[in-house]
Amino acid sequence: MDALEALCNRVSVGRLIEPGPTAEQLELLLRAADRAPDHKQLRPWRLILVSGDARVALGELFADALQRREPEADAAALDKARRMPLRAPLVIAVVATPQEHPKVPLQEQVITAGCVAHGLVTAAFALGLGAVWRSGDFSYDPWVLKGLGLADAEQLVGYIYLGTPEVAPRVPAARSLDDRVSHWPGPAATAG
Numbered sequence: 001m002d003a004l005e006a007l008c009n010r011v012s013v014g015r016l017i018e019p020g021p022t023a024e025q026l027e028l029l030l031r032a033a034d035r036a037p038d039h040k041q042l043r044p045w046r047l048i049l050v051s052g053d054a055r056v057a058l059g060e061l062f063a064d065a066l067q068r069r070e071p072e073a074d075a076a077a078l079d080k081a082r083r084m085p086l087r088a089p090l091v092i093a094v095v096a097t098p099q100e101h102p103k104v105p106l107q108e109q110v111i112t113a114g115c116v117a118h119g120l121v122t123a124a125f126a127l128g129l130g131a132v133w134r135s136g137d138f139s140y141d142p143w144v145l146k147g148l149g150l151a152d153a154e155q156l157v158g159y160i161y162l163g164t165p166e167v168a169p170r171v172p173a174a175r176s177l178d179d180r181v182s183h184w185p186g187p188a189a190t191a192g
Helices: 003-009 023-033 054-069 075-087 106-126 142-147
Strands: 045-051 090-096 130-134 155-165
Touching: 003 106, 023 106, 045 054, 045 106, 054 075, 054 142, 090 106, 106 130, 106 155
Parallel strands: none
Antiparallel strands: 045 090, 090 155, 130 155
16 A cells, blocks of 8 residues: 555554554554654654553553542443453554753654654554554553653653454545635735
8 A cells, every 4th residue: 555545544443353463564563653753853752562461451550540530430440441452452552752952842742752653553554454543541640651651751642552453444534624724825914
């Protein structure tokens, strides 16, 4: 699949089954992610790969975090939290690792980490894999971030769930860009 086809047709695939990416596919995914736009080539990101039994441990971390955040959480909610990482053979936590730099604002560095996540899901689509970028409470929960080993200055951009699509990915509907794209007429036309 060529790059433009992948960029124009990528869709999220939430229902994922075994097998996960092969070692060769994973290497390609990581290399694609490493090509994210990166001002001054700071590489302000890192990836945490979670597979096999580590997914069970991540689920326990999620359940612990939920119990701490919501002591009244019932068994069904805790069980749901435990099962979340089991929805795919491989989960990749994308971490922004911003650093002080006189020419690269921290926000740009977090955006770079977001581009890493986008590169992962787009490359997965190009390889015929299924992928979905998930966030939510467990991306921001201090207990989870501590459990994953994030430093105080780091941020979790989200989790990329990867595997084989359980059903054929949907074909994206055509969308108009008219309400999202405009042409700036210049400062004279906007002053007033």
